[in-house]
Amino acid sequence: MSGRIFGIDIIRGSVRSGTLRPHYALVRVEDGAVISEEKNVTRFRLMRYIRAEQPEILAVDSIQEIAQGTADLYAFLAELPAGTKLVQVTGDGVKMETLPRAAARYNLSFDKQNPMEEAKASALLASFGAGYEVLAYTGITDITVSRNRSPGRGGWSQNRYVRKMHGAVRTHAREIEMKLVSANLEYSMTVRRAFGGESRVVFTVYAPREQIPVSPSRGGDAQIRIAGRRRDKIAFQPLTKKPRYLIVGIDPGTTIGIAALDLDGNLVYLASTRLFSAADLTREIADLGKPLIIASDKAEMPFGVEKIRRAFSAVAWNPKKDILIKEKYVLAAGREFKNDHERDALSAAVYAYRTYRNKFESILKRAPAGVDTDELRAQIVRGLSLEQALSRISGTVPAEVADAAEQEELPEIIFDERDERITRQEETIRRLRTLAETLSRESAGKDKTISALHRKLNAEREERYAELLAAGEIAERDREIATVKKQLRKEERRCKNLRIRLDRMKRYVSLQAGEGCSALKVLPLLARDAVRVLDEEMGIGEEDLLYVLKVDGWGKSVVRELAEARVKAVILPRQVYIRAQEQHLIEEFRDAGLPVLSGADLSPRVKGKIGVADTAALEDALAAWHTSQTVFSRERKAAVIDSMVREYQVERVREVRELGIDPATVVPERYLRTMLPPKEKEPARTVVRKPAEKKTEQTAAPKTPVLPSPDAEEKPPEPAEEQKTAAPDLLTAVLAEYREKRKKEISGDT
Structure with missing residues (x-):
C-alpha cells in the first residue's frame, strides 16, 4: 500500500x-x-x-x-x-x-x-x-443536529432567544440535507418540532462514515454529531482479498476425500463426503483458497482429479508409482483422519509438499525481505526462475513476458484424443474390476470363516448338552452358595460393627483406667433413639457416665430408661444445664434418683463419642448432688405430709361447719389459718349466732354458744374459757394421731 x-x-x-x-x-x-x-x-x-x-x-x-x-x-x-x-x-x-x-x-x-x-x-x-481490518460499525451512519444551549425560561426576550436557537437547528439540518442529496446518498430523517423551528433532527444515512460529506461541529446555537451504527459484535475483514495458495490432495470415488495444506505444510482442511458433485467439489476448494498443486496417490492421475486440476489451472503432481498403504500411514502420521479416503487424500498432499519442501526452503533463504513468499513460491512452482518471479512480483517485468516465459517452461500436457465419455467409462471399468477382485477375495475369506464357525458351533453344542445334564445340581448348589454368601455378608457386617464397638470399648476402658480421669460416653441427644444407638455401639450399663450434648425434645421415658440402666450420672454442658432447669428436666432426674451434673465445674474433654472428665471434680459434684438429693427427698416428703394434713384439717373444719358450729369458737385463729384453704380465707364472713329464747330477760349474752345435745335436756352453758381450752386439745390430739398414721404409711411405701 x-x-x-x-x-x-x-x-x-x-x-x-x-x-x-x-x-x-x-x-x-x-x-x-x-x-x-x-x-x-x-x-x-x-x-x-x-x-x-x-x-x-x-x-x-x-x-x-x-x-x-x-x-x-x-x-x-x-x-x-x-x-x-x-x-x-x-x-x-x-x-x-x-x-x-x-x-x-x-x-x-x-x-x-x-x-x-x-x-x-x-x-x-x-x-x-x-492482517485483518477491525470492523465495529455497520454501513449506517447517524447524524444528529440539536441545540447547543439550554432554552431556559423568560419573557418576550427569552422567546426571541429560543426562536433564534431553534432556527439555527433547522438551518443546519437543511444544509446537511442538501449535502446528502448532492452526494446521492440514501437517508431517512426524524424531526422534532419546537417553538420557532426544530429542536432536534436525526438523519439515518445508509452509507459508511467515510462517505458522509458532513463533519461534526459544535458552536453557537447548534451542534452536529456523527456516529456510526454499531455492529452486534466486533468483526475482522482481511485487508486484501487475495486467496492463499494451497496444496490439495484428492481421493476420487463414491466417497470423495479432500485434504488441503498451505505452502508451509500446515493442515488447513480435511474432510470426506458422498454428496459432492464435481461442481460442488470445485466450489468447496475455491472457498478454501487458490490451489497451486493438485495431488493424487495414483501413478496415473484419475480423470476426476484431472478435471478439477484443469478448472483451477493448477500444477499436477502424482507419484512415480501408487503409494502403498503402509506408506500412507507414515505420511499421515501426526494428523487425525476419520476414514481411508481422508487418509489417501492427506498422504497425497503431504507427499507433494515433501517433494517441493527443499525448493521452498531454498527460496526463503534467497528471497529479499518484504516479498510475499507465498506468491514467490507459487511463481517458481509454475516454472519461473527466482529473478523472473521477483521481477513479476515487483512489477518491473511486463505480465505478457512473464506469461510467455511461464508457458515456455511449463510442460505441455497432452491428453488422449479419445472421447471423454470413453475415458470415464474405462475409469469406471477399472474401478469395478478392482472392486470385483476385492469382493472375490473377501468372499473366499468369509467361506473359510463360516466353515470354522460351523465346527466351533458343533463343539459348543456338545459341550452345552453335557452342561445341561448337570444343570439341576449346579442350580441347587448355586442357590446354596448364594444363601451362604448372603449369610456370610451379613455376618461380616455384624463382625465389622462388633469390631468397631470393641475398639470403642477398648478406648473407653483405656480412658477409664487412666489416673485422675473418668471416661465419658457421649450422647448427642436426650432421646430414646439416640440412647438405643449408643447402647448398640458402646453399651450402656452400671457406673457409666453419659455426656449429653442436647436435651431438646426430651421425655420422661428416656429418663426412666437411664435410671433403669443404673447409669452413674448424666453430665450436661453449662448452657444445656441452664436450659434443662428452665424445662424442669432436673426435677425429673431427681424424681428418678438419677444424678445430673453441670459440666461447668468438670471441664469435660470430648473427642467423637468418648470423652474424659476429672475424677476428683466428678466425685465432689456427685457428693454435692447426693446431699442436695437428700434435702430434696425430705422436702418432698414433708410437702406430701403437709398437704395431707391440710386436707384432713379442711375436712374437719367442713364437718364442724356442717354441724352448725363456728370454727372460730372451737379452733384458735392461728390454727384456723392453716386449716382453711386460700379460697375460703379470702371472703370476709360474718358469724351469725342464733339468739337465745329468752333474750329479753338476759342482761348479757354469753361470749360463746353451747352446742345443744339432741338426747339430753337443755343444760346451762359452760363457761367460755373451758370450751376454748377443751376444743383445741381435742383437735390437736386428732391431728397428731393422723400425722403419725400417715408417717407410718409413707415410711412403709418408701
Missing part, C-alpha cells in the same frame, strides 16, 4: 492499569519505507498525531494493547478519523499467530524484545497487505 501507515507497540504501562498509562513505540511507514520512529508516545499524543496526519492504517499486533474490552474498542474506533483503518496483523481474533510467524511469510526478521522493532514489523506487514 502506498498510503501512510502507523505501526505501534506498547513499551510500558497497560490499558488495564489505572496507575501507569500505556506508552507506545510509533513507526511511520510510507510506500513500503520507514520515514520516522518515535518512542514513549502517550495515548493522547497518538490520537493527536492520527487526527493531524490521518494515516490510512493504524497497525497493531494485538488490539488488546489499545483497548481493555469491547466497550473501549468501540470508543477507540469512534475517535479514529473516517479514513483510518485499525488493522490487526496477527489474525482475525479466532485464528491467531505470533508476530514472528506472520513476518516470516514476508521474509522479515526483527528483535522480538524491542518494541520499536515490533512496531516497525507491524507497519511493514500492513503495507504488504497482511
Whole structure:
C-alpha cells in the first residue's frame, strides 16, 4: 500500500492499569519505507498525531494493547478519523499467530524484545497487505443536529432567544440535507418540532462514515454529531482479498476425500463426503483458497482429479508409482483422519509438499525481505526462475513476458484424443474390476470363516448338552452358595460393627483406667433413639457416665430408661444445664434418683463419642448432688405430709361447719389459718349466732354458744374459757394421731 501507515507497540504501562498509562513505540511507514520512529508516545499524543496526519492504517499486533474490552474498542474506533483503518496483523481474533510467524511469510526478521522493532514489523506487514481490518460499525451512519444551549425560561426576550436557537437547528439540518442529496446518498430523517423551528433532527444515512460529506461541529446555537451504527459484535475483514495458495490432495470415488495444506505444510482442511458433485467439489476448494498443486496417490492421475486440476489451472503432481498403504500411514502420521479416503487424500498432499519442501526452503533463504513468499513460491512452482518471479512480483517485468516465459517452461500436457465419455467409462471399468477382485477375495475369506464357525458351533453344542445334564445340581448348589454368601455378608457386617464397638470399648476402658480421669460416653441427644444407638455401639450399663450434648425434645421415658440402666450420672454442658432447669428436666432426674451434673465445674474433654472428665471434680459434684438429693427427698416428703394434713384439717373444719358450729369458737385463729384453704380465707364472713329464747330477760349474752345435745335436756352453758381450752386439745390430739398414721404409711411405701 502506498498510503501512510502507523505501526505501534506498547513499551510500558497497560490499558488495564489505572496507575501507569500505556506508552507506545510509533513507526511511520510510507510506500513500503520507514520515514520516522518515535518512542514513549502517550495515548493522547497518538490520537493527536492520527487526527493531524490521518494515516490510512493504524497497525497493531494485538488490539488488546489499545483497548481493555469491547466497550473501549468501540470508543477507540469512534475517535479514529473516517479514513483510518485499525488493522490487526496477527489474525482475525479466532485464528491467531505470533508476530514472528506472520513476518516470516514476508521474509522479515526483527528483535522480538524491542518494541520499536515490533512496531516497525507491524507497519511493514500492513503495507504488504497482511492482517485483518477491525470492523465495529455497520454501513449506517447517524447524524444528529440539536441545540447547543439550554432554552431556559423568560419573557418576550427569552422567546426571541429560543426562536433564534431553534432556527439555527433547522438551518443546519437543511444544509446537511442538501449535502446528502448532492452526494446521492440514501437517508431517512426524524424531526422534532419546537417553538420557532426544530429542536432536534436525526438523519439515518445508509452509507459508511467515510462517505458522509458532513463533519461534526459544535458552536453557537447548534451542534452536529456523527456516529456510526454499531455492529452486534466486533468483526475482522482481511485487508486484501487475495486467496492463499494451497496444496490439495484428492481421493476420487463414491466417497470423495479432500485434504488441503498451505505452502508451509500446515493442515488447513480435511474432510470426506458422498454428496459432492464435481461442481460442488470445485466450489468447496475455491472457498478454501487458490490451489497451486493438485495431488493424487495414483501413478496415473484419475480423470476426476484431472478435471478439477484443469478448472483451477493448477500444477499436477502424482507419484512415480501408487503409494502403498503402509506408506500412507507414515505420511499421515501426526494428523487425525476419520476414514481411508481422508487418509489417501492427506498422504497425497503431504507427499507433494515433501517433494517441493527443499525448493521452498531454498527460496526463503534467497528471497529479499518484504516479498510475499507465498506468491514467490507459487511463481517458481509454475516454472519461473527466482529473478523472473521477483521481477513479476515487483512489477518491473511486463505480465505478457512473464506469461510467455511461464508457458515456455511449463510442460505441455497432452491428453488422449479419445472421447471423454470413453475415458470415464474405462475409469469406471477399472474401478469395478478392482472392486470385483476385492469382493472375490473377501468372499473366499468369509467361506473359510463360516466353515470354522460351523465346527466351533458343533463343539459348543456338545459341550452345552453335557452342561445341561448337570444343570439341576449346579442350580441347587448355586442357590446354596448364594444363601451362604448372603449369610456370610451379613455376618461380616455384624463382625465389622462388633469390631468397631470393641475398639470403642477398648478406648473407653483405656480412658477409664487412666489416673485422675473418668471416661465419658457421649450422647448427642436426650432421646430414646439416640440412647438405643449408643447402647448398640458402646453399651450402656452400671457406673457409666453419659455426656449429653442436647436435651431438646426430651421425655420422661428416656429418663426412666437411664435410671433403669443404673447409669452413674448424666453430665450436661453449662448452657444445656441452664436450659434443662428452665424445662424442669432436673426435677425429673431427681424424681428418678438419677444424678445430673453441670459440666461447668468438670471441664469435660470430648473427642467423637468418648470423652474424659476429672475424677476428683466428678466425685465432689456427685457428693454435692447426693446431699442436695437428700434435702430434696425430705422436702418432698414433708410437702406430701403437709398437704395431707391440710386436707384432713379442711375436712374437719367442713364437718364442724356442717354441724352448725363456728370454727372460730372451737379452733384458735392461728390454727384456723392453716386449716382453711386460700379460697375460703379470702371472703370476709360474718358469724351469725342464733339468739337465745329468752333474750329479753338476759342482761348479757354469753361470749360463746353451747352446742345443744339432741338426747339430753337443755343444760346451762359452760363457761367460755373451758370450751376454748377443751376444743383445741381435742383437735390437736386428732391431728397428731393422723400425722403419725400417715408417717407410718409413707415410711412403709418408701
